[in-house]
Amino acid sequence: MFRKFITCLILSFSLSYAFAAMMPADSSRNDKNDKNDYAKITKKATLERQGVFTVYESEKKWYLEIPDTLLNRYFLTVTRLIASPVGFPMYGGEKLNEQTIYFEKGNADRLFLRSVDYRQDAPEEDAIYGALLKSQQEPIIAALDIKGTNQEKNSYLVEVTDLFRKDNSVLSLASKIKSDNKLGSLADDRSFIIDMRTFPINLEVQTTKTYSTSSPSVAVGAQTFTVNTSMVLLPKVPMQKRLADPRIGYFANRFTHFADDKPRSETYQLIQRFRLEPKEEDMARYKRGEKVDPKKQIVYYIDPATPKKWRPYLIAGINDWNKAFEQAGFKNAIVGREWPESDTTMSLEDARFSVIRYFASEKSNAYGPRIVDPRSGEIIESHVGWYHNVMKLLQQWFMVQVGPLDKRAQKMDLDDEVMGELIRFVSSHEVGHGLGLRHNMGASSQTPVEKLRDREWLERHGHTVSIMDYARFNYVAQPEDNVGLAGIYPRIGMYDKWAIQWGYQYLPQFKDAYHEHDFLVKQLTDSLKRNPKLWFGGEGKGEDPRSQSEDLGDDAVLASTYGLKNLRRVIDNLVDWTATPNDDYTNLKNMHKAVRSQFNRYLYHVLKNIGSRYVTEKVRGDEGAVYAEVPKARVKAAVKYVNDNVFTPPMWLYPADIRQYLGNDDGKEILDQQQQMLNMLLSPGMMHNLYQKSLTDKDVYPLEEHLEDLAAGVWTALDYGKEANAYKRSQQRYFLEKMDVLINGSRTDGKNEIITQAQRSDVALYVSAFLPALQQRIQQLAMKAKSPLDKQHFRQAIEEIKRIQERKDK
Structure with a gap:
């Protein structure tokens, strides 16, 4: 409910009564002690506009005439850019600030401008409503001297030149925007009101504001903005709230509800929507x-x-x-x-x-x-x-x-x-x-x-x-x-x-x-x-692999496999499709980067199935669980996808007819991605996560199977070709580095060791038990290897496993 409603009624009655008492026959004076410059100011006005407020410009100052019926009524103020400096990251039309405010009669012949932070409500008829009002003192943003009053209109005249021209937290740039863009103090001599227009339910004020700046990109040390502040009268009776439900996606505002018949406060969210009603x-x-x-x-x-x-x-x-x-x-x-x-x-x-x-x-x-x-x-x-x-x-x-x-x-x-x-x-x-x-x-x-x-x-x-x-x-x-x-x-x-x-x-x-x-x-x-x-x-930011941006379908592995088939077709035609007259291959470079990004999207859609859970918002009465593990078969398929498309070097992404025009460091891209995948899939956190799931759930992907499947993809015969074999040997060496960290921890220097989560749990035991089988696999690869370089690589890998085991024993 509108938590100012009762207060407004009381103020309206008292103010109406007060006007009758305070207004003399001569409207230019209240009495011999109270100055009333209404007639003097309005008579000299060079501009007068009628609307929600009456606007006057008089002797280069701006005034608002505010009727008492609008005191304690909520106004929504929105400040937007009209024009911004070159290089500023915001553009004409973008929002700089938004606040809800209201005017109220203050002491010493002043009107107070207060800012509203709507976070709590209670039924007006409940006793607790009074306590709520007393606990919500809203900040005074400005205290405006009343320059005069109009008895016939029951209105107050206040000067607002500095209110809009100067800097404040409500009608100017938000503090975060200023700090993010290194804006300093407002330059008084270069900031002014351009115009002030008034309409039936809103006031529109255009201003020029100049700020000092410490940004190194601004040579003159100042930036000037043209901004517009809208002050819109909100409905006297608010639209009925609609409480949010987590099972349907609306933007919502959080608030706390108090009621006499509730033993505790309750937190709700109200959805954001236009007012749509039948005639x-x-x-x-x-x-x-x-x-x-x-x-x-x-x-x-x-x-x-x-x-x-x-x-x-x-x-x-x-x-x-x-x-x-x-x-x-x-x-x-x-x-x-x-x-x-x-x-x-x-x-x-x-x-x-x-x-x-x-x-x-x-x-x-x-x-x-x-x-x-x-x-x-x-x-x-x-x-x-x-x-x-x-x-x-x-x-x-x-x-x-x-x-x-x-x-x-x-x-x-x-x-x-x-x-x-x-x-x-x-x-x-x-x-x-x-x-x-x-x-x-x-x-x-x-x-x-x-x-x-x-x-x-x-x-x-x-x-x-x-x-x-x-x-x-x-x-x-x-x-x-x-x-x-x-x-x-x-x-x-x-x-x-x-x-x-x-x-x-x-x-x-x-x-x-x-x-x-x-x-x-x-x-x-x-x-x-x-x-x-x-x-x-939801927004795709949680752990549920069903909820991701840029993905399609109910099976990320299958969808991404189809996507890769099309991506290969794009690569085969990219030189021709990007050709334009006098192009310097910038198009080809940009589109190849876009293809690479799409390849990565498919990969990460798949990866999110490993170590994650399905999360479905429920309320009482809904069937099914809120949390459910991703089935083992789907996780296993995800690991195979990585083996097939990353640990098998994706040389098709870099064909000769494209490489000759780009000059990219393709090898670094491939190696970096392979190492990134091993860092992720063999991280202590991931391994511990898989291990913990195996303790409590049935259809899960066991840790030992995870190690075996990864080894099957990484430790393969080196028959991919000279360039791809180099990448393969590098990933195999890095795999052993990850085994060492999981079993023995990592060293920050020659003395101090970092104990990992894997070492505190049984993960290190599983990895240690896995090493003999890995060593046997590598021995078989060494016997089948054809080139001396490959044989030497596999022999060194076997020696490295022995060193890892010796370090563990020590």
Whole structure:
């Protein structure tokens, strides 16, 4: 609930009474002791504007006339860049600060400006509500002298020149942005208000701010910014909260709830969403299940700085969300529009308008933040940031992942229609964030890998159940599958439609979020039972291998194996596909790097299955375990994948027709990756993890089998060719170094040893018991070796094992 509500009522009554007492017949004076300069200041004003506040500019100073009805009302303030210095890492339209504030009558004829940190609430009718108010003293950001009062309007006149012109924690750059970019003090003589406009529910203030800087890249020691601060009046009655559920992915604000009938406080999260409600005349139709237009449509505008040819595709990506809102009972819920450049009353920085902003940036990125009412989670507006070079990233993904499937991907400059369709799906993804949806990196795991090769199935369902996953293109499909565009591009899927339904359905039958919550929990439980593919896998930052970015399918090993087949086809054609007139092979170099990165993605998708667990959020009543081990067969297959594609040197990544143009140190890349894999798979932590799992779980990958499988991949005959054999010998020597560390610990100098976790447990015993079998394997390799160099290498390896064992015995 709005925790200032009771206080506001009391203040409103008392202030109304006070005005009657304090206002004299002559409105220029309160009494002979109280100065009232209202008439004097407003009479000299050269500018007067009416809106949520009345704005005056008088004798080069700026004033706000604030009616008493707006005291203790919440305002959301958002400060954004309009223009930034060259080289600054932020661009016009990006957010610099966001705060919730309110004005209140202070002492000594002043108005206080307070900042709000909404973290706790309680029912107003409960006794504990009074205690809560007393424990939430909010900081005074500014104390503004009242210059005059207006009896007819019941309003206060305050000067705000320095409030907006100078530096403060609410209406200027956030302190972290200043510290991160080495900005110092504000230069008073080079900072000023440009303009101040007022509208029915908001105030817009443009300022120029100049800061000193210690950044070595700035020669003149100062940086100047043009910024806009929006001060938007929040609804008097907040939208009803909707409490978050960990089984569905919404951005959410955390808060603590107190109540008289609860023996302890409870922590909740309220989801972020736009206010979407049926019109009063359509309420009955909505309750009957008919689709109706919302009372207020969600509108996204396109920045006029956006190249015209891309605007229709950005708009299409916005409008695609209507199919999801229809599942929540609303038609025409969201629309994309071009910015009305002829309307001078509108500003791109105005915090009432949601906009896709276009940044002239070398960054290859896009993002979708929101501005939110902290009391309710209501999204007031959303600014999607679109960096120009996101198209560079799209072209690279398209060629690397889809080149063998689609001829249109086999060139550096994509046709406008193709690039437009790629822009469209990224637009949908970022607008999804603007609507409140988090990433669902587990969505793609709900599609069986073999279905990714089924053209008919893909045309019906798409290759992932959510546009909010990082499942860029269908890299699993093979050329012979003849999969069309419908099976290659991501699109809004069943999870997205369900998530919008859950978050945006209108439920007026419940008096508050707490009564509504039980219904929503059961609704989600029942839906997941009927359709487990609606699983929310989170951001992909945990241990669950099903939830990863950039992956596809329910089997990482199989999906990555198919991906490598296509990647080999890309390598075979890369010189031709990257050719452009007068190119100096920069294209080839960049695209080869992109291929290498894709190779690494496949590898790490597989690796996450080793030593990890499946983690599924549950509530009481859900079936199944929260934590479950990855099956042994899948872990074993993952180790084999590493053996086949890393410990078998991947020379195919560096063919002669590419190497002759690049001059890369291919050997270092191969050796570094092989050592990295051994560091990971034979680390004390990994070994201890596998050992611990074997003590408590049944279908697990035993430690001794892990050692045997790795040895089978590393210790093979040296018949790969001269160059590859050198890499193989190096990895075999490094393998023995890892054996030594696991058994004997590592030395930081000649005396002090570091005791590893493996040594404290039984891991060292397992590794010691494994060495005789390894020694026997190497002896057999030595007998079969053909070259003197290989024979010598294997003999030295046997001697090294003896030294490791001797050191252990000592």
